[in-house]
Amino acid sequence: MRSFLVRSAESALRRGGNGPSARRLFSSLSAPDRKVAVLGAAGGIGQPLALLMKLNPLVSSLALYDIAGTPGVAADVSHINTRAKVAGYAGEEQLGEALEGSDVVIIPAGVPRKPGMTRDDLFNINAGIVKSLCTAIAKYCPNAVVNMISNPVNSTVPIASEVFKKAGTYDERKLFGVTTLDVVRAKTFYAGKANIPAADVNVPVVGGHAGITILPLFSQATPASNDLSHEDIKALTKRTQDGGTEVVEAKAGKGSATLSMAYAGAIFADACLKGLNGTPDIVECSFVQSTITELPFFASKVRLGKNGVEEVLGLGPLSDYEKEGFENLKPELKASIEKGIKFANQN
Numbered sequence: 215m216r217s218f219l220v221r222s223a224e225s226a227l228r229r230g231g232n233g234p235s236a237r238r239l240f241s242s243l244s245a246p247d248r249k250v251a252v253l254g255a256a257g258g259i260g261q262p263l264a265l266l267m268k269l270n271p272l273v274s275s276l277a278l279y280d281i282a283g284t285p286g287v288a289a290d291v292s293h294i295n296t297r298a299k300v301a302g303y304a305g306e307e308q309l310g311e312a313l314e315g316s317d318v319v320i321i322p323a324g325v326p327r328k329p330g331m332t333r334d335d336l337f338n339i340n341a342g343i344v345k346s347l348c349t350a351i352a353k354y355c356p357n358a359v360v361n362m363i364s365n366p367v368n369s370t371v372p373i374a375s376e377v378f379k380k381a382g383t384y385d386e387r388k389l390f391g392v393t394t395l396d397v398v399r400a401k402t403f404y405a406g407k408a409n410i411p412a413a414d415v416n417v418p419v420v421g422g423h424a425g426i427t428i429l430p431l432f433s434q435a436t437p438a439s440n441d442l443s444h445e446d447i448k449a450l451t452k453r454t455q456d457g458g459t460e461v462v463e464a465k466a467g468k469g470s471a472t473l474s475m476a477y478a479g480a481i482f483a484d485a486c487l488k489g490l491n492g493t494p495d496i497v498e499c500s501f502v503q504s505t506i507t508e509l510p511f512f513a514s515k516v517r518l519g520k521n522g523v524e525e526v527l528g529l530g531p532l533s534d535y536e537k538e539g540f541e542n543l544k545p546e547l548k549a550s551i552e553k554g555i556k557f558a559n560q561n
């Protein structure tokens with residue numbers, strides 16, 4: 215078994231990996247059995263995410279669930295000669311079986327934006343979807359780590375927390391809003407402007423996942439660049455905050471980011487799996503229950519471990535521009551969190 219894993223990881227590296235992220239994604243060589251379930255697996259994110267999770271040698275079992283279409287996706291992905299055994303589940307009656315025994319559940323289920331919409335415009339449809347999926351998670355895999363991708367993340371994560379609280383299964387260390395795409399974008403845009411290889415760059419992104427609630431901390435970017443003016447930093451911040459809208463407009467009615475999101479989702483799920491497996495020093499940004507501000511949820515760097523969140527890390531020193539952004543984002547983020555909590559308790 216070990217030599218199979220070594221060969222899978224090495225050949226994945228040879229084929230695709232040339233940076234720290236790719237190396238981290240494919241690097242573990244002797245791993246315990248781990249089941250990952252993707253809910254919404256037939257969708258624009260779900261399909262490439264299923265592919266990337268099938269390539270991850272940390273995954274031994276991959277359950278692909280959607281309301282329809284998953285048997286085809288599962289048959290297709292299952293022919294790839296990597297470790298994970300793949301099964302497709304379609305329709306609510308198969309949801310329990312898809313979830314049972316899962317260590318990590320990734321949720322990209324729900325409708326995406328069209329041009330002119332905000333993420334909050336998705337609330338009415340996606341809140342109900344997330345609520346019913348989380349009710350099933352509480353029943354069938356209450357100990358799983360949950361990676362919430364469905365928008366609006368600033369509200370869907372609080373909805374999930376309330377559902378789990380009501381079911382008596384809430385463990386704040388195991389609920390994550392996936393904000394990795396904001397980090398991926400901040401790294402790419404910064405690298406482009408500073409003329410640094412993208413794979414070498416790190417940029418924390420804090421706050422939430424919508425418009426001004428997305429706060430990239432370019433003052434903490436590594437490697438530091440002395441070539442960027444304040445105007446450059448403002449433009450990079452705005453582009454990171456509007457990155458989702460940039461894709462929605464370019465797709466012109468055919469949805470939002472799917473491929474970059476699948477990449478970001480795979481990076482984050484890999485970090486969660488590494489944490490569960492006891493790999494030390496796994497740190498990613500994520501929207502989690504937090505006490506680093508007065509808000510109950512906030513995205514920041516978190517250290518991942520055997521139980522999910524091991525430590526919520528502080529914000530570090532902020533520039534004056536970032537301090538202003540930090541104060542400005544709080545009212546909108548607070549309202550989105552409260553909206554999610556209210557929905558979960560009234561419906």
Ligand SMILES: NC(=O)c1ccc[n+]([C@@H]2O[C@H](COP(=O)([O-])OP(=O)(O)OC[C@H]3O[C@@H](n4cnc5c(N)ncnc54)[C@H](O)[C@@H]3O)[C@@H](O)[C@H]2O)c1
Pocket residue numbers: 253254255256257258259260279280281282322323324325326327336340343347362363364365366367392393394395396423469470471472475
């Ligand atoms: N967190 C992020 O950074 C981020 C990035 C991109 C997109 N998103 C969000 O992810 C979600 C999905 O985007 P997409 O482009 O994949 O959309 P999509 O429409 O292509 O796919 C969504 C899938 O969800 C499925 N679905 C709907 N109801 C379901 C249910 N009850 N159970 C299981 N599956 C269900 C649909 O059948 C569909 O296959 C959207 O809400 C989008 O806004 C988040």
Ligand SMILES: O=C(O)C[C@H](O)C(=O)O
Pocket residue numbers: 326327333365395457458459461462470471
């Ligand atoms: O922008 C969207 O609606 C999708 C996603 O949240 C993104 O950031 O790309």
